[in-house]
Amino acid sequence: MTLTLRLLMAFLWFPAALVFGQPNLSVSATVAPTYSHTFYKSRFFYPNSDGQVVEPIYMSGKRWAPGYSGGISILYNYAPGWSVASGIWYQQLTTRQARQTAAGDGTTTVRNRAIRFPILLNYASSMKRLSPYFSMGFLTDIPLSARVVVVRAGESTQNLILENSSRPIFNFMLGAGAKYRLTRRYTLMAQPAWTYQLGQLGGANTDNPSYELSLLTQLAYSF
Secondary structure, eight states, X not given: XXXXXXXXXHHHHHHHHHHHHOSSEEEEEEEEEEEEEEEEEEEEEOOOOTTSOOOOEEEEXXXXXXXXXXXXXXXXXXXXXXXXXXXXXXXXXXXXXXXXXXXXXXXXXXXXXXEEEEEEEEEESOOSSEEEEEEEEEEEEEEOOEEEEEEETTSOOEEEEEOOOOSOEEEEEEEEEEEEEOSSSEEXXXXXXXXXXXXXXXXXXXXXXXXXXXXXXXXEEEO
16 A cells, blocks of 8 residues: 555544534535745656657746646534634646647646645634634645646647646635534635645655645534
8 A cells, every 4th residue: 555545544534533522513515726936947757658759848936727626624612713624625727838840839737736624723713603713734745646738729728737746735824704604503614824834744746836825614513
């Protein structure tokens, strides 16, 4: 069993153990439309050829990548207004750019994907139905292979795979928004959030400073 698979199983088991072993719990569906900003320092990426003639992907300078995160979160309320949260999310970010001039007209689209594990500390400043709501914590990403689509003028479209390092990527997140209690059991939370990529423990990916702007939205059900 690979290390990545073991990590996934551990993170899946941890929220489930909380649900069945502790009181004051909520489970939430989580979605976060996201824009990621990365500054690339003249990097080449090489997709798997799979028998095709492929060109390297060149990235340099600032790149904005729209995308989203979504998944399940578990929140444990341990004191009035205070909670901790964990869970498992899927993230996809899409970078689209023109092909290099020498390669001809067309576009290259890279869809970077990851499994994300949040560990967050949350604070609601009021016990009223509507309350300011703040979050702070760390996000650990396990990269998946990226999907690459190369559209070439006058030629067939290529669908390729770009392998990524399986080393975890660590991020720090801050969020500030509002929490609204819809009913006794259902609560809606929405927070504009800022996430800064701390990088990997070793590896060249730490050379590309990156941050994300997102709208973290959760619908929680309390037990």
